[in-house]
Amino acid sequence: MNSIENGVSDFISLRHVTKSFETMSGDIVTALRDVSLQIPKGAFVTLLGPSGCGKSTLLRLIGGLIEKTSGDVLLGGKAVEKPTNQVGMVFQSPVLLPWRTVLENATLAADLGKLSRAEARETASRYIRLVGLEGFERKYPGELSGGMQQRVAICRALVHNPSVLLMDEPFAALDAMTRDHLQVELQSLWMAGDKTVVFVTHSISEAVFLADYMVVLAARPGRVVEVIKVDLPRPRTLDMVNSAEFGGYVSHVRGYFEAEERAA
Numbered sequence: 001m002n003s004i005e006n007g008v009s010d011f012i013s014l015r016h017v018t019k020s021f022e023t024m025s026g027d028i029v030t031a032l033r034d035v036s037l038q039i040p041k042g043a044f045v046t047l048l049g050p051s052g053c054g055k056s057t058l059l060r061l062i063g064g065l066i067e068k069t070s071g072d073v074l075l076g077g078k079a080v081e082k083p084t085n086q087v088g089m090v091f092q093s094p095v096l097l098p099w100r101t102v103l104e105n106a107t108l109a110a111d112l113g114k115l116s117r118a119e120a121r122e123t124a125s126r127y128i129r130l131v132g133l134e135g136f137e138r139k140y141p142g143e144l145s146g147g148m149q150q151r152v153a154i155c156r157a158l159v160h161n162p163s164v165l166l167m168d169e170p171f172a173a174l175d176a177m178t179r180d181h182l183q184v185e186l187q188s189l190w191m192a193g194d195k196t197v198v199f200v201t202h203s204i205s206e207a208v209f210l211a212d213y214m215v216v217l218a219a220r221p222g223r224v225v226e227v228i229k230v231d232l233p234r235p236r237t238l239d240m241v242n243s244a245e246f247g248g249y250v251s252h253v254r255g256y257f258e259a260e261e262r263a264a
C-alpha cells in the first residue's frame with residue numbers, strides 16, 4: 001500500500017484498483033493493476049511515468065469519468081461513481097468555445113446549472129485576476145496565446161469551487177518559458193487555497209517542481225512503483241531547478257525510466 005502520509009486522513013483513496021479495457025479487436029488491456037494510493041486533503045500530487053503506464057486512466061477514475069474494473073476509488077470517504085461538482089478538470093488542450101469570451105468560457109458552469117450566474121462571474125473574475133488575465137475578460141479565445149487559453153481553462157475548472165483539481169498534462173503543448181511561468185502561477189494559486197491537486201506530467205522536472213508527493217508509475221501493467229515526498233521549501237522558484245537537491249530528485253526518478261528502457 002502506498003500511503004502518502006501516515007496518520008493523515010486520506011481524502012482520495014484508491015484501494016487495489018484494477019482497470020482493464022477491451023480494445024476494438026477484442027483484446028483486454030490492463031491499464032492499471034492493483035493500484036493502491038492514499039492522497040491527503042490539500043496535497044499537490046504529481047503522477048509521472050512512461051507513455052501508456054495508466055496516468056490518464058488513474059486521473060479519469062478519480063474524476064468518475066470511467067469505471068474501475070475492480071477495487072475501490074473513494075473521494076472524501078464516498079465511492080466515486082460519476083463526475084461530481086467536487087472535482088474540476090483541466091486537459092492538455094484547453095477546449096474553449098471560440099464564440100464565447102474569456103469570461104463567458106470561464107463561467108460555463110453557470111450554463112450547466114452548477115451555480116448561479118452572479119456567483120460564477122464573481123468567482124471567475126477572481127481567478128481571472130489571479131492568473132494574470134485581468135483586462136482580457138471580453139477577448140475571444142482566438143485572440144489569446146496558448147498559455148493564456150490554458151489559464152482560462154484553469155479558471156473554468158475552478159469556478160464552481162471544487163475541492164479537487166485534476167490536471168492531465170495541462171502544460172505539455174506550451175513552449176518552455178510559458179510552461180515555467182504557468183508552473184509558478186499554479187503553485188501560487190494552489191498555495192492561496194485548500195485544493196487537492198492531482199497533476200499528470202511526462203516532465204520529471206515539472207513533477208518535482210510542483211509536487212508535495214510524486215507518484216512514479218511503471219507500464220505493462222500500469223502500477224505504482226514509488227511515492228516520493230518532495231521536501232523542497234515553498235514557494236519554489238525557477239532557480240531552485242538548478243540546485244543539487246532538486247537535481248537529486250530528478251536523477252532518482254530518471255533512474256526508473258532508464259531501467260525501464262533497458263528492460264524494453
Ligand SMILES: Nc1ncnc2c1ncn2[C@@H]1O[C@H](COP(=O)(O)OP(=O)(O)OP(=O)(O)O)[C@@H](O)[C@H]1O
Nearest residue numbers: 021022023029031050051052053054055056057058
Ligand atoms: N478507452 C480505451 N480503450 C482501450 N485501451 C485504452 C483506453 N484508454 C486507455 N487504454 C490503454 O490503457 C493503457 C494506459 O493508457 P493511459 O492513457 O492511461 O496511459 P498514460 O500513462 O496516460 O499515457 P500517455 O502518457 O501516453 O498519455 C494504454 O495501453 C492505453 O492504450
